Amino acid sequence: MQKIHVLRINHRPFRDKRITTHVALTARAFGASSILIDQKDEELENTVKKVNKNFGGSFIIETGIEAKKYVSNYRGTVVHLTMYGESLNKIVPELKMSFQENDMLVVVGASKVPPAFFEKSHYNVSVTNQPISEVSALAIFLDRLFDGSELEESFSGRLRIVPTQRGKKVDWIPDREECTALLKEEGSNERILTHVEKVSELALMIGKLCNADLGIIEAGSLLHDIGRTKTNGIRHAVEGAEILRKKNVSQIIVNIVERHTGAGITKDEAMELGLPDRDLMPLTLEEKIVAQADNLVSGNETITLDQTVENYRKKGLFKAAQRIIDLQNELNSRCGIDIDAIIKNLENLRKG
Ligand SMILES: C[S@@+](CC[C@H](N)C(=O)[O-])C[C@H]1O[C@@H](n2cnc3c(N)ncnc32)[C@H](O)[C@@H]1O
Numbered sequence: 001m002q003k004i005h006v007l008r009i010n011h012r013p014f015r016d017k018r019i020t021t022h023v024a025l026t027a028r029a030f031g032a033s034s035i036l037i038d039q040k041d042e043e044l045e046n047t048v049k050k051v052n053k054n055f056g057g058s059f060i061i062e063t064g065i066e067a068k069k070y071v072s073n074y075r076g077t078v079v080h081l082t083m084y085g086e087s088l089n090k091i092v093p094e095l096k097m098s099f100q101e102n103d104m105l106v107v108v109g110a111s112k113v114p115p116a117f118f119e120k121s122h123y124n125v126s127v128t129n130q131p132i133s134e135v136s137a138l139a140i141f142l143d144r145l146f147d148g149s150e151l152e153e154s155f156s157g158r159l160r161i162v163p164t165q166r167g168k169k170v171d172w173i174p175d176r177e178e179c180t181a182l183l184k185e186e187g188s189n190e191r192i193l194t195h196v197e198k199v200s201e202l203a204l205m206i207g208k209l210c211n212a213d214l215g216i217i218e219a220g221s222l223l224h225d226i227g228r229t230k231t232n233g234i235r236h237a238v239e240g241a242e243i244l245r246k247k248n249v250s251q252i253i254v255n256i257v258e259r260h261t262g263a264g265i266t267k268d269e270a271m272e273l274g275l276p277d278r279d280l281m282p283l284t285l286e287e288k289i290v291a292q293a294d295n296l297v298s299g300n301e302t303i304t305l306d307q308t309v310e311n312y313r314k315k316g317l318f319k320a321a322q323r324i325i326d327l328q329n330e331l332n333s334r335c336g337i338d339i340d341a342i343i344k345n346l347e348n349l350r351k352g
Pocket residue numbers: 080081082083084107108109110111112113125126127128129130131132133134135137
């Protein structure tokens with residue numbers, strides 16, 4: 001997949017901080033991979049990095065770039081946005097063709113743009129022949145190039161807006177530090193803290209091999225037993241989910257916590273056990289990985305599938321034991337891995 005880089009020239013750190021931040025945010029949200037800014041501006045770099053940390057994605061910002069040299073050495077297509085250029089409407093089919101083969105550098109100005117950029121660019125493109133802002137010019141340009149598909153892009157950040165008709169709803173996926181703070185706030189003891197660390201280590205290892213969302217796995221695995229601060233019984237998963245719901249933690253994480261018991265609990269079983277009368281089976285890849293990692297960690301030690309199945313059978317929980325075997329087989333074949341081999345490797349590493 002080809003990449004779009006945006007070059008912002010003539011950035012004046014004191015005067016243009018706000019508008020250059022908006023150029024960067026627009027580039028990021030509308031599908032560019034990076035923004036390059038000619039003047040060094042660490043504050044601006046930090047602002048954009050903070051947005052990445054919260055809202056996700058892998059957008060890159062670099063400041064202090066030698067703009068003319070960068071344009072001269074650029075290997076792909078250079079497009080300079082200027083009200084004096086050729087009409088975007090006319091030239092967009094040609095640009096789309098070029099973008100199928102080559103990366104694209106989109107140059108936007110701030111104050112007066114030196115003639116060299118008009119000369120060195122492959123295309124000088126006007127969104128309209130009327131003066132507009134570089135923010136709107138860039139947004140419209142990228143939207144036309146991607147035909148709106150960039151608006152559907154998933155950034156997988158730890159803050160995710162839940163579209164609502166009125167008001168603001170933001171899903172929150174806590175990072176590692178925030179998970180630890182939540183666990184401590186609820187009064188988790190050392191036993192819970194070391195167990196969730198171990199489950200998290202294994203879940204992340206499996207998650208990486210399965211191409212799962214690691215931010216979700218990290219939060220789900222660290223928080224899966226937060227309900228043990230209330231009870232160690234069968235209700236601990238629903239209690240944990242309730243604690244997190246009250247703290248506005250993302251439903252994605254709440255579901256991991258609520259559905260992590262064994263390889264899940266069916267609606268009928270939930271009713272028999274006096275749990276909420278709904279299906280508590282893990283559904284998403286991340287829910288399944290965390291549930292299974294927990295099945296394979298006893299206290300703070302990993303155990304093999306046979307050992308965990310044996311433990312369930314000893315308690316007469318034959319259906320639950322079979323479900324754990326099925327879940328392991330499902331993950332193994334879905335991700336092309338052997339989870340038992342991963343456990344054995346971990347044990348060998350530990351033994352030294
Ligand atoms: C506020 S304008 C300043 C333009 C400046 N006076 C000049 O000499 O080019 C800042 C930037 O917005 C972009 N821009 C403004 N109007 C545009 C338009 N109609 N089409 C494309 N880009 C435009 C250009 O990249 C321009 O460098």
